[in-house]
Amino acid sequence: MSDSLIEKVCPHCNHHNEPHVVQCVHCGQRLDDATTLAINQQTSEALARDIESSIKALVEQQLDTNNIALLIGGNNPIIESGRRRLILGRSNLDDTQRADDLIDLTWYFAHALGVSRQHALIDFIDDGYYLQDLGSTNGTRLNGERLRPLKFYPLKSGDNIQIAKLTLHVYFKLD
Numbered sequence: 136m137s138d139s140l141i142e143k144v145c146p147h148c149n150h151h152n153e154p155h156v157v158q159c160v161h162c163g164q165r166l167d168d169a170t171t172l173a174i175n176q177q178t179s180e181a182l183a184r185d186i187e188s189s190i191k192a193l194v195e196q197q198l199d200t201n202n203i204a205l206l207i208g209g210n211n212p213i214i215e216s217g218r219r220r221l222i223l224g225r226s227n228l229d230d231t232q233r234a235d236d237l238i239d240l241t242w243y244f245a246h247a248l249g250v251s252r253q254h255a256l257i258d259f260i261d262d263g264y265y266l267q268d269l270g271s272t273n274g275t276r277l278n279g280e281r282l283r284p285l286k287f288y289p290l291k292s293g294d295n296i297q298i299a300k301l302t303l304h305v306y307f308k309l310d
């Protein structure tokens with residue numbers, strides 16, 4: 136299998152060739168400059184995973200018990216300090232009713248991905264963090280399992296949270 140990021144797609148047989156070939160290795164079709172270039176899906180996904188795990192390692196190094204971090208794909212992590220209650224949702228830029236606890240996920244295409252304005256709550260109760268779906272339209276999943284609305288589920292650092300179609304990971308350290 137090719138591990139190049141860019142591939143040349145054969146216009147004749149649709150075979151995905153390495154970027155340096157001048158002839159399709161499958162059918163012999165000449166591949167000129169007009170040949171369609173494609174992004175190798177598996178390679179780009181592997182790169183994205185590498186980036187995400189590097190960021191994850193950095194986040195885990197820098198965390199102390201006062202911080203909680205949210206990681207969305209390969210983006211800069213959202214690190215909140217001294218806060219024990221986070222509402223995952225979105226607001227309008229001119230929204231004056233914005234809740235203090237809101238983590239605004241607007242910039243992560245939250246609206247297009249079906250995230251409700253007040254979608255889910257991460258709350259520190261007694262001795263640990265818990266996740267609650269706030270009766271959102273499209274639901275919340277924790278490590279793939281769908282949550283019942285308004286019920287608290289215990290969180291572990293590194294857990295996968297899916298709010299509607301937006302996936303994130305949560306990291307924290309406890310005393």
Ligand SMILES: [Zn+2]
Pocket residue numbers: 145146147148149150159160161162163164
């Ligand atoms: Zn071909």
